[in-house]
Amino acid sequence: MKTRYEPAEVEPRIAQTWLESGINNPAPEGDSSENYSIAIPPPNVTGVLHMGHALNNAVQDTLIRRARQQGKRTKWILGTDHAGIATQTQVEKQLISLGTSREEIGREQFVNRVWAWRELYGGEIIEQIKRLGSSVDFSAERFTMDADYAQAVLKVFVELYEKGLIYRDRYLVNWDPGSLSAISDLEVQDVEVTDTLYYIDYPLASGSGAITVATVRPETMLADVAIAVNPEDERYRRLIGETAVLPLAGRRLKIIADDYVKTEFGTGALKITPGHDPNDFEIGNRHGLPHPSVIGEDGRMQGEDVPERFLGLKAADARDAIVAELDELGLIQRREAYTHTVPFSQRSGERIEPLISLQWFMRMDELAKPAIDVVRSGQIRFHPERWTKVYLDWMENLRPWCISRQLWWGHQIPVWYHDDGRVHAGVEAPDGSGWERDPDVLDTWFSSGLWPFVTLGWPEQTPELKAFYPTDVLSTGRDIIFLWVARMIMLGLEFTGEIPFSDVYVHSIILAPDGRRMSKSLGTGLDPRGLIDGGERPPAFASAPDEDPGEFPAYGTDAVRWGLLAMSSGQDVRFNEEKVSQAQQLTNKLWNASRLVLQRVDSDTRADARPHAPEDHWILARLQRAQLAVGEAIDAFEFSRAALALYDFVYGELCDWYLELVKPRLYDGDADTAATLLHVLTETVTLAHPLIPFVTEEIYAHIPGSEGLLAGRRAQSAASAGISDTGSEDEVQRAIEAIQAIRAWRDAADVKPAAILPARLAADGYGETVTHLARLGRLELDASGGSADGAAAAAAAIVIPGGVVEVLPSEDVDAEAALRKRDAKRRELEAEIRRAGGKLANEKFVARAPAEVVQAERAKLEALRAELEAL
């Protein structure tokens, strides 16, 4: 074994071992109540691994490995998502670079190309997940466009259609001019924009003046159908029912009254354009107005309401032309800069054009109800808990979901239209001729909403479905709670009658060191592979702004995953490399602790707890406490607590103390000590395995007598027994504190580190641990231990729990320094005594605080006084 743990050499080898072992590929036996399963959030098929994946994989892998240690049959369902728009856009870009386009090659050719593209790049992210050592079932990889999956999607569509939950309608939708498709409300993002607000006169038909409206989109005025004012508005009340003349077009517009109109905004008069504005659409419906359209799906002016000179102009150009003409006519009263929020497409980044379009919609109210109930009743729990409210608030105000997309890559809508007007919805095409299939495809989230059960074979009642559905945990980032999680709950309940998972863990978002989002375009992105295998450190991750960023060391997967888990806490956090480095030190520490043990233990020794000395009982108890702490933290989805609890045990207890305390016995070749050490080491790597699987697996392989893989080893059940020996725990705890006090005293008193000081122990509660005080405190303890008459006067006294260590005069002790140290300690004690005494002198405290708190304070005061006395 090398003195340094080298993940680059170990990890790929171990990952391969796990892959070949079959531990990730459970047989579909039993049912879901006894088994444990997680469906991975399917990454985009052409995606690459980013920090969010790395964290989420660490979370899920930790959960899976812990469940497996508890003896459960575990399955982590793997697969990728076809990601309609994202994938189509990539392939379109490729076509353009080749000098062609999807229109030119046609739909069939295009879809073939996307499949070819998927063959080429689709495996990359799977390979990356393999490198992470994730315990996913690689033998059963799914894809949302696989034939079986596609059949299930169509079946779901048809059933919802037949129930009347899916319908086709002309409705105002979010039109994305970038992808030339409708998108759902969740895919638009409001962005603050400064526009010009135009105040435009609409002459009254009566000829007596004009009514002025304010708008940022003059080009839509050609689709105006009315002018609305507030019924309470004194200025306009007399005009209600009159008509105005639409400039440039000459159409008559009725002046109507509607409460929606705010009197204080703009002029208090609002032009109503139902075809191009969501609010106007509502108002128009209330008043039975038509909703003509003047902007087409290509973003250009079109329709019978558009005068010929504007036809075919892009909306923005039409605006300029229309404003120019209005200016000529003197109809623009004024303009002002106006900052407001405007919807943009998250996909293409283009400004949304609201327009009336024939689309497929899904009614959500009926589906939402049971999905609300299961969360309210606690059948599904969110972690951290605050997301429950976010989910419920959203679910209670669901509007219809626009599910059709004008794309070619995706699940084509299973509806056929006949020349004669008949409509057929079905998984299979209708017989006969004259049928034409709806060209649109379904929103990607429609198919991913079926993920947890279709991946297991639904609608067939497969053994996999029986064994692993419902799944246990769904782990994800908060950005897709609505897009994905909510829809899985609704569709899962609707089609399987069961919740798709019982716990939703919403993990942290890892931010760049400057607090901004990690993003490639901002230059704040970080490729996890650079951290794992070593690579250039991006400038945003340099230790100082102007410094050469240098390179990441090859931290390894264990370090990156422990670091990410330790960073994340249910709170968004800035990435800090120190945590990863801390993890690297932890793996190295564990590695070297193992070396210490393994190098000194005979190969025929077997792990077995055979405690003799107090410290043996102590470490077994501490180990048990660590098992409880780590286990509880993981079960509560508090991964940073789990990671730090492990760290504290390995560093603060196992390495700093136990190994130091048993070294003499280990060097003596004591058989019981060796067996006990192997036991502690085995249980420690088992405990650590879910968090740092690689290094622990590697160490386990070196432990004499270890069988099989650590990944398949069942863990001790920590909760099953009480802490074995609290008496020894206390005794060793005291010894530790005493040694620390002695060391601190030596340091402060300028004693040479190597010097062994003659001393006398005058304290209670130190039995066998006296030898530890002597060795680790570098003392030559007077064998008599007492303060017999005639013994030399002490040169100094070191306060330790239960008494003092009297240091006898010797050439290594500087009496002056010792005196200074003693006085400092005395002042410290006196201050504490004053504080405690003051508290107890407070009658109200004594009267009202709980008895045990008061009692504890009294005991402390007494102990402090005794210490002072001893000095």
Add this chain to the structure above:
RNA sequence: GGGCGGUUAGCUCAGUUGGUAGAGCGCCUGCUUUACACGCAGGAUGUCGGGGGUUCGAGCCCCUCACCGCCCACCA
């Protein structure tokens, strides 16, 4: 406009029934102690965002203000 989260040591963050503030990194002082210098021992460092309140006692509970971030929302 509504909601949620944050503000704790120089930096990144813990602090889960209210009982004298913690970790890692960084900093200071020592140490070739036969597992580890990616090490060991010791040390310094905080009016816990501001203000008010409840309480014997508040980083934790209540009110309020400020700033930062996120989400939702139909003001032309």
